Amino acid sequence: MIYIQVQFTIPNISQYIKKVNTTLLYFLTKYVKILSYTDTGSDNMLSNFHTHTKRCLHAYGSEEDYVKSAVDSGLELLGFSDHAPFPDYDFGYRMPYSELEEYLAEVNRLREIYKDKLTIFKGLEIEYHPKYSDYYKILLEDMKLDYLLLGEHMYTESSGEIKNIFFAESTDDYLSYAQSVCQAIETGFFAVVAHPDIMFINDHKWDNNCEKACRLIAECASANDVILEFNANGFRRNKMLYSDDIVRYPYPHKLFWDIAKKEGVRVIAGSDCHSPDQMYDEYMKKAVHTAQEFGLKFVSTIF
């Protein structure tokens, strides 16, 4: 597969492309500057676009440790997506804002050094809050990130209150969560939704709200052609007995993915590694295998 790295000269490219679909060719010729080509081999690539580093304060290993692990595992594509800092607010469990520049510079450095072994992409896993629209733009346009992974752990309710999805009081919160994820998807800033079924880490029985929340996220991703991530970290958390007498992993949740499958959403596996040895471990292999076994529209790249 040939990868073309391009630079867009107008903002909000994805929204613009949707609007001018019929004149896309003209548009590309006029506004897109081709920077480089990378031959990444076959379409069936080993890849991971969900990688943390010790900078987020709850993971181990430097950027280079993860690159070495990716090379040893035979990956062709590696995306860094450490927990993004915000300039004026600390949601916790993330890199300090003062390290952002160094993180990006280090990924750039490694991209150059290891370019013959694998292709490295520069990203962040980040929460959505409407007030940070300018910040997402700065990250993508000025700081030249290749992608943003929507990692919605802290979500904003319609009242403006910020909540943590790990502590959902009832399945009503799943609906608010799904609305927040959908709002984020519609901005066009996010290439992938990380662990879109993470809410099922909570122990609430499956009900109508669960069904509606899953449908909302899947429909929204499908309508905006955003990829959903089948996350290996749910498998690392192991199975447990939930109160509706079901023994399952917290996520990925089969019922969520049944709905996503019907919507025909593109799905990628993400390691969500917090130590270099997790890069392509048994859980990541299980994620790749299970997503394919479920019959999902599996992809190995987000570009």
Ligand SMILES: [Zn+2]
């Ligand atoms: Zn996450």
Ligand SMILES: [Zn+2]
């Ligand atoms: Zn993560």
